[in-house]
Amino acid sequence: MSTYLLISRHRGTAELLRAASAIGEPITTVVVGDRALADEVAAGGVTGVRRVPRADDTPVEAYAAGVASLVARAEPGAVLASDDAGGRALLGAVAAALVAPVLAEVTAVARTAHGISVTRAVAGGIATETRTFAGPIALALDVSRRRASERATPRGAPDAAGALGSDAPRSGASQPGRVGGAPDGNDAAATTPEPAATVEEVAVTPLSVTVLDDRPAERDGDLATASRIVAVGRGLRAKDDLGLIADLADALDAEIACSQPLSDWLGWLPSDRLVGVTGRHVAPDLYVVLGISGQPQHTEGTRGASTVVAVNSDPDCPYVREADYAVVGDLYAIVPELIAALETAGGRARAR
Ligand SMILES: Cc1cc2nc3c(=O)[nH]c(=O)nc-3n(C[C@H](O)[C@H](O)[C@H](O)COP(=O)(O)OP(=O)(O)OC[C@H]3O[C@@H](n4cnc5c(N)ncnc54)[C@H](O)[C@@H]3O)c2cc1C
Numbered sequence: 001m002s003t004y005l006l007i008s009r010h011r012g013t014a015e016l017l018r019a020a021s022a023i024g025e026p027i028t029t030v031v032v033g034d035r036a037l038a039d040e041v042a043a044g045g046v047t048g049v050r051r052v053p054r055a056d057d058t059p060v061e062a063y064a065a066g067v068a069s070l071v072a073r074a075e076p077g078a079v080l081a082s083d084d085a086g087g088r089a090l091l092g093a094v095a096a097a098l099v100a101p102v103l104a105e106v107t108a109v110a111r112t113a114h115g116i117s118v119t120r121a122v123a124g125g126i127a128t129e130t131r132t133f134a135g136p137i138a139l140a141l142d143v144s145r146r147r148a149s150e151r152a153t154p155r156g157a158p159d160a161a162g163a164l165g166s167d168a169p170r171s172g173a174s175q176p177g178r179v180g181g182a183p184d185g186n187d188a189a190a191t192t193p194e195p196a197a198t199v200e201e202v203a204v205t206p207l208s209v210t211v212l213d214d215r216p217a218e219r220d221g222d223l224a225t226a227s228r229i230v231a232v233g234r235g236l237r238a239k240d241d242l243g244l245i246a247d248l249a250d251a252l253d254a255e256i257a258c259s260q261p262l263s264d265w266l267g268w269l270p271s272d273r274l275v276g277v278t279g280r281h282v283a284p285d286l287y288v289v290l291g292i293s294g295q296p297q298h299t300e301g302t303r304g305a306s307t308v309v310a311v312n313s314d315p316d317c318p319y320v321r322e323a324d325y326a327v328v329g330d331l332y333a334i335v336p337e338l339i340a341a342l343e344t345a346g347g348r349a350r351a352r
Contacts, residue, residue: 001077001111001135005029005046006067006094008060008086010037011225012143016080017044019141023078024111030071032063032090035199042196049199058206060086064093066204072097077135078116080109083142084224095138103133104140126277126296142281223275228254228286229305231275233298234261235291235312235331239268245290248335251342257282259292276301290331294319311335 003023005016007030020027026047031038038051050070052063071079071094079094081087083104095102108119112132118139119130223229230249236242242256249256256273263274275282276298283304290311292298295318302308310323311331320326327334 001116002074003027004071004074004076004079004094005041006032006071006079006081006087006090007037007041008032008054008090009082009084010040012082012084012087012141013037013041013044015143016082016141017041017046019106019109019139020078020080021045022108022110023080023116028074028076030067030090030202032060032067032086038199039196042199046197048197050202051199052202052204055206057211058209061089062206062209063204064089065207068093068097070202070204075136077137078109079136079138080141081139083140088140091138091140098136098138100136100138101133102138102140105142106139107142109139109141126300223255223257223273223280223282226255226282226284228252228288229257229275229282229284230254230288230290231257231259231292231302232262232290233259233292236262236268237332239266241332242268244332244335247339248288248290248342251339251346252286252288254284254286254288259298289319289323290335292319293317294322 001024003020003025005020005027007013007016017027028048028050029041029046030050030052031041032052032054034054035051038049042049052067052070054060054063067090075098079091079098079100081091083106088104091102094100103118103120105121106118107121107128108130110117115132115134116137117130117132118137119128121127121142122129230245230252232242232245236245245256248254256269257275257280258269258273260274260276260278262268263271263279271279274280277300278297279301281301281304283306285306286309287302287305287307288309288311291313292310293312293314294310299318299322307325308319308323310319310326311334312320312326312328313330314320315328320328
């Protein structure tokens, strides 16, 4: 059974390569984008790479129909893409051409004697289910959750779906050679690099697109890729107090996020700042939570965070119990002290 990977951006490439290798070979990758991305994927141990050059002013979506007919001709058993806007557009078109079901929010895959075992989030991300499919099947991989489950999986141990952990040694001559050093992987150990696959250039005519309006996002930063996030919740008393949160975010060089009351109920922050089952899934190195209680609908979106620091006046709230570090107290007293401490530390560092 052959596997096809659809890649249109750098982020999530390592997770996609690892997931594809758990399903089986041959793995063919269609890269819609620049040559550098295609070359990185080719060095990641796949069987072949077909690059569809994309014009700067043409969105990935415009290439979906062309990519679908390209992939459908090969009749793959499984097709994977990341669960983002471009990935979903490509995957949906391919699934329609293959008349294959689409499974979203996938966190783990594995090849079994009965087909492809797929683990995915259900019930708004509060639970997971694992089922086996015969294929053909189209899978949208949730990169943030996948990263979180890989972090939680001990080196070399089977993960929830029986796939190998992120940096476990694999058998087979043509498994990805850069498992540890894959394009955006975080793993330090690298296996012996294998020769890169050949990149075949394939011209696909995009649908014609007319740009009617081009506006910047509500905030520049993308929460999904942020390495530091300061998240604020209902513990904030007034919209004007967001200035205090912004000062801490500046001192930490962090993005600002929030819980649902602040975005959806009070409208103090735009909805693209919401984290949780309804909002974004994030995977920062540092997640600072101010005045957020830690209900599962919020924490489900932060499973990929490496270190969680909670500030809350309630010593019994879930976040205080579950965070890596917790400060019990009034955020209005603690945040200024944190900012002062960071400025002092920054000043010391500059002086050295
Ligand atoms: C279907 C569904 C989907 C949902 N999706 C999401 C989602 O995606 N994201 C999300 O966030 N929520 C979501 N929710 C809402 C979620 O259930 C919670 O209601 C919400 O997360 C609570 O937000 P909060 O922690 O900011 O507020 P609260 O639960 O009211 O907590 C406020 C916290 O602030 C603390 N606090 C108060 N004053 C201070 C102070 N001065 N200093 C320090 N701490 C203080 C309190 O001790 C408390 O812990 C969803 C709910 C449903 C039903």
